[in-house]
Amino acid sequence: MAARQETGSERGRPGRRAVLGAAMAGAGTAGLLGAGTARAAGGPGRPGGGRDRLPVPAVVAHRGASGYRPEHTLGSYQLGLDLGADIIEQDLVPTRDGHLVCRHENDITGTTDVADHPEFADRRTTKSIDGVELTGWFTEDFTLAELRTLRATERIPGQRPHNTLYDGRWAVPTFEEVLEWAAERGRERGRPVWLYTETKHPSYFRSLGLGLEEPLARLLRRHRLHRADAPLLLQSFEPGSVRRLAELVDTPGVVLLGAADDRPWDFVESGDPRTVADLITPQGLAEIAGYAHGVGPTLDLVIPRAEDGSLAEPSSLVADAHRAELLVHPYTLRNENAFLPTDFRRGTDPNGYGDVFGAARAYFEAGVDGIFADHPDTALLAAEDFRG
Numbered sequence: 001m002a003a004r005q006e007t008g009s010e011r012g013r014p015g016r017r018a019v020l021g022a023a024m025a026g027a028g029t030a031g032l033l034g035a036g037t038a039r040a041a042g043g044p045g046r047p048g049g050g051r052d053r054l055p056v057p058a059v060v061a062h063r064g065a066s067g068y069r070p071e072h073t074l075g076s077y078q079l080g081l082d083l084g085a086d087i088i089e090q091d092l093v094p095t096r097d098g099h100l101v102c103r104h105e106n107d108i109t110g111t112t113d114v115a116d117h118p119e120f121a122d123r124r125t126t127k128s129i130d131g132v133e134l135t136g137w138f139t140e141d142f143t144l145a146e147l148r149t150l151r152a153t154e155r156i157p158g159q160r161p162h163n164t165l166y167d168g169r170w171a172v173p174t175f176e177e178v179l180e181w182a183a184e185r186g187r188e189r190g191r192p193v194w195l196y197t198e199t200k201h202p203s204y205f206r207s208l209g210l211g212l213e214e215p216l217a218r219l220l221r222r223h224r225l226h227r228a229d230a231p232l233l234l235q236s237f238e239p240g241s242v243r244r245l246a247e248l249v250d251t252p253g254v255v256l257l258g259a260a261d262d263r264p265w266d267f268v269e270s271g272d273p274r275t276v277a278d279l280i281t282p283q284g285l286a287e288i289a290g291y292a293h294g295v296g297p298t299l300d301l302v303i304p305r306a307e308d309g310s311l312a313e314p315s316s317l318v319a320d321a322h323r324a325e326l327l328v329h330p331y332t333l334r335n336e337n338a339f340l341p342t343d344f345r346r347g348t349d350p351n352g353y354g355d356v357f358g359a360a361r362a363y364f365e366a367g368v369d370g371i372f373a374d375h376p377d378t379a380l381l382a383a384e385d386f387r388g
Contacts, residue, residue, distance in 0.1 A: 003182065003279070004206050006127075006299065010092070012076075017140060019142060020373045022041065023073055024273075025346070030065040030114035040044075040170070041106055042121050043343055053176060054087070054368050054369075054370065055086060055195065055373060055383070055387065056067065056370070056387075057364050057369060057370050057383050057387070058085075058086040058087060058329070058369065058370030058371075058383075059085050059086050059288070059370065059371060059373055059376050059379045059380050059383050060086065060087040060088075060089050060196050060329060060331075060370060060371065060372040060376075061077070061080025061083070061085035061087065061088045061089060061376040062082070062089055062331065062332050062347065062372040062373055063076060063087070063089055063090075063091065063104060063374075064076025064077040064078075064079065064080045064088060065077075065079040065080040065083055065085070065374070065377075065378065066374045067160065067334065067335060067373075067375035068162075068163065068168055068372035068375070069163060070111070070153055070154045070155070070163055070166055070169075070170065071103040071111065072090065072091065072103055072105060072111070072172075072173070073152045073166075073169075073170035073171075073173065074170055074173050074177070074178075074181060075169060075174075076167060076170075077090075077169045077173075077178065077181065077200070078181075078183070078185075078194055079191060080376050081185060081338075083084070083376045083377040083380065083384075084376065084377065084380050085373075085376035085380065086194060086370070087194040087196045087318075087370070088182070088193065088194065088195055088196065089196040089197075089198070089372065090102045090175060090178055090195060090196070090197050090198070091103060091104045091105075091197075091198045091200050092175055092197060092200060092216065093105070093106040093139045093140070093200050093205070093212075094106075094139065094140060094205055094210040095139055095140065095142055095143055095144045095147055096139075096140055096141060096142055096143050096214075097143045098210060098215060099174055100173065100174065100175040100176075100212065100215055100216060100219070101137060101139060101144070101147060101172050101173065101174050102172065102173050102174070102175060102178060103172060103200075104155070105128075105200065105201065106129070106138045106139045106140055106199070106205075107134050107136045107137070107138055108136070108137050108138065108139055108150070109136030109137050109170075110136075110153070110155050111153060111155050112137075112150040112151065112152055112153055112172060112344075113136045113150055113151050113167070113168060114150050114151055115137075117149065117150065120137065120142075120146070122140070122383055123137050123138075123139070123141050123187045123336055124136060124137055125137075125138070127134070127218065129201055129204055129265050130201055130204060130265040130268075130357065131265070133194075138212060140205070140208060142322040144174065145340070146335060147172055148171060148172075150171070150172060151167070151168040151169070151171060152167075152168075152169075152170050152172055152327065153167040153168065154166070159305065159338065159350075160351075161349050164302055170197070175197070175216070175219060176219055177224045178195070178287070179195075179219065182195055183223065184254060184386040186231075186348045188298065190205050194231045194232065194233075195231070196232070196235060196254075196329075197216070197233070197234055197235065198234075198235045198237075198256070199212040199213065199216065199234070199236040199238070199241045199245075200234060201233075201265070201266050201295065202214075202236060202240070202241040202266070203238060203239050203240070203241075203266045203269055204283060210269075213241060213245050213248060214246045214248065215246035216234075216245070217245065217249050220251055221249065225249075225251060226248075226249035226250060226251055227249075227250050227251065228250040228251070228252065230250075230251050230252075230272055231252055232251055232252075233251070233252050233253070233255065233294070234249075234251050234252065234253045234254065234256040235250060235253065235255070235256050235296055236253075236255070236256060237255075237256040237257075237258060237264055237265070238265055239255050239264055239265060239266065239267075239288070239291075240262050240266040240270075241266070241278075241293075242254070242255050242291060242292050243280060243291050244387045246292070248289045252293035252294070253291065253292040253293060253294075253296060254277070254292055254293060254294040254296050254327070254329065255279070255288050255292050255294075255295050255296070256295075256296040256297075256299060256331075257276045257279060257280065257295055257296065257297040257298065257301060258276055259276065259300070259301075260275065260276050260277040260280070260301065261275055261276070262275060262276045262324070263275050263276075264276075265325055271327065275350065276301075280295075280301065280317050280320070280321075280373065281298070281320075282323070282324070283321050285321050285323075285324040285326060286324050288324070288326065289326055293326065294326050294327030294328070294329060295321055295326055295327070295328055295329075296328075296329045296330065296331060296371070296372075297317060297328065297330050297331075297332065298330060299330045299332070299333070299371075300323075301315060301317055301330070302314060302315060302317055302328070302363060302366050302368060303315065303316060303360060303362060303363065303366055305341055305342075306343055307342075309341060309342035309361055310341050310342045310343035311341045311343060311344075311359075314366040316370060317365065318366055318367040319367065321368070327369045327370070328367070328368045328369050328370075329368070329369060329370040329371065329372065330363065330368055330371055330372070331347075331371070331372035332372045332373065333359065333363070333372065333373040333374070333378075333379055334357045334373070335353045335354070335358055335373050335374070335375045336349070336350065336351050336352070336356040336380055337349065337350050337352050337353070338350040338351065340354040340355070340356065340359055341359060344356070344359040354380050356375070356379075356382070357378070357381065357382045357385070360378075360379055360382035360383070361382060362388060364382070364383065364386040371383075
């Protein structure tokens with residue numbers, strides 16, 4: 001193992017609040033949020049500087065343009081960029097030989113053609129991952145060379161049959177390939193391609209000797225994305241993973257938040273009794289602000305749904321997070337009726353498109369700094385309407 005890298009705190013790195021405070025003092029709230037934003041009140045600073053800062057609200061291409069292409073493929077990422085998304089998201093899992101690849105889950109049964117490969121039939125197995133028993137094929141049981149023989153497929157073909165047109169077109173990309181792709185597209189565009197990168201099941205993988213944070217930090221340093229002003233955000237559902245990354249690199253971090261009664265898996269393993277409900281209190285958010293730049297809650301934490309599935313009144317989460325100087329980037333906006341609040345559904349086809357513009361506006365009016373979207377072009381139109 002390589003020698004331990006000097007951490008930001010050991011180098012005397014100024015705290016997250018100090019960095020944001022300096023930005024506010026230098027630019028003022030209006031300059032910090034950028035021209036054209038429709039938010040009346042000030043919010044937290046956002047990563048980046050000058051023309052490279054993120055707009056408010058920003059649109060994150062969720063797993064790329066996953067509403068139109070099989071998720072986590074170079075085709076999905078490229079389409080997200082072509083459609084104008086402000087940030088492109090990746091999820092990271094390891095191979096058996098320690099390479100980081102882009103898959104939403106390490107279970108690749110539904111996102112690749114692995115079941116069609118008889119040479120890997122004996123790799124099908126049952127595992128318990130974060131307390132859930134799953135049967136299928138898993139990236140940690142394949143070398144990168146073996147994984148390269150597979151092709152990506154649409155994860156939810158019943159809901160997105162048009163995406164199956166692209167089944168088999170792309171391989172599973174490594175994270176380093178995505179970094180190289182982003183750098184090349186950035187040179188072509190004359191401005192950086194922003195990335196949003198998640199560590200998946202980090203405690204589980206660490207238990208296998210396949211810790212995610214150290215190889216991720218090495219790649220970030222290699223590509224000069226380890227600095228506080230890097231056009232990249234790191235995220236995880238495990239606060240401990242965000243903390244660990246904050247000790248390895250200065251790249252801004254975001255804590256993802258599931259349902260209010262969820263417990264982060266690293267909390268489960270350590271015996272920490274707290275749930276997401278505890279983390280979104282002012283006290284919990286203040287703690288997160290000590291090592292992260294933002295939170296990524298479910299949309300239902302921003303605006304809960306009533307018993308009939310319609311939107312109720314917004315919670316205090318956004319205001320509380322902003323008081324802690326944290327960005328708020330909730331997930332996930334999707335065009336299909338099945339995913340929308342009932343008051344924004346149109347017609348009876350669950351796979352038909354509903355009033356996603358109305359739903360997006362409701363979340364933007366709640367004050368969020370950005371939103372994850374499977375259909376980034378739709379979300380961008382809604383964001384542009386809101387930015388004014």
